[in-house]
Amino acid sequence: QLQLVESGGGLVQPGGSLRLSCTASGFTLDYYAIGWFRQAPGKEREEVSFLTSDDTNTYYPNSVQGRFLISRDNAKNTVYLQMNSLKPEDTAVYYCAAARGTWIHYRPHTYEYDVWGQGTQVTVSS
Numbered sequence: 001q002l003q004l005v006e007s008g009g010g011l012v013q014p015g016g017s018l019r020l021s022c023t024a025s026g027f028t029l030d031y032y033a034i035g036w037f038r039q040a041p042g043k044e045r046e047e048v049s050f051l052t053s054d055d056t057n058t059y060y061p062n063s064v065q066g067r068f069l070i071s072r073d074n075a076k077n078t079v080y081l082q083m084n085s086l087k088p089e090d091t092a093v094y095y096c097a098a099a100r101g102t103w104i105h106y107r108p109h110t111y112e113y114d115v116w117g118q119g120t121q122v123t124v125s126s
Contacts (some may be wrong), residue, residue: 001025001026002025002026002114002115003025003026003115003117004022004023004024004096004098004117005022005023005025005118006020006021006095006096006117006118006120007021007023007120008020008021008120009120009121009122010121010122010123011123012122012123013124013125013126014086014087014088014124014126015085015086016086016124017082017083017084017085018086018122019082019083020036020080020083020120020122021078021079022078022079022080022096022117023076023077023078024077024115027098029053029072029074029077029078029079030053030074031053031100032053032098032099032100032101032114032115033052033098033099033101033102033107034050034053034070034079034096034097034099035049035050035051035096035097035099035107035108035113036048036049036050036068036095036096037095037096037097038090038093038094038095038122039092039093039095039119040091040092043092045095045110046063047059047061047107048060048061048064048081048094049064049068049069049070049081050070050103050107051071051072051079052102052103052104053101053103054102055072056104063089064083067083067084067085067086068081068082068083068084069082069084070082079096081094081096083122086124087124089124091123091124092122093120093121093122094119094120094121094122095116095117095119097113097116097117098113099112099114100114
């Protein structure tokens with residue numbers, strides 16, 4: 001069974017940091033590009049980070065640029081999302097997703113991702 005499991009979410013004060021983990025089972029992440037998404041109640045799903053399978057390219061929207069950082073550890077079959085200087089508007093359920101291939105020139109559309117995690121809640125509040 002192909003599966004992604006997120007962990008590391010929780011409650012943090014504004015200005016704090018969290019590191020989310022996304023661990024794959026049933027397949028290896030070496031050959032997959034990774035996207036992180038978030039969704040808050042009543043809002044559309046938002047892409048917050050992307051990493052090609054060969055780690056040559058990344059993407060961040062303006063809303064998180066300079067604060068979030070995506071990375072991977074293929075030996076652990078795990079992808080991370082380091083989140084710094086967190087704001088209340090970062091509150092959401094965060095999902096990781098994997099797309100087979102390198103995706104060097106173009107990021108995959110949502111429907112092109114092969115595997116999705118169940119999500120982990122991040123709450124930023126004082």
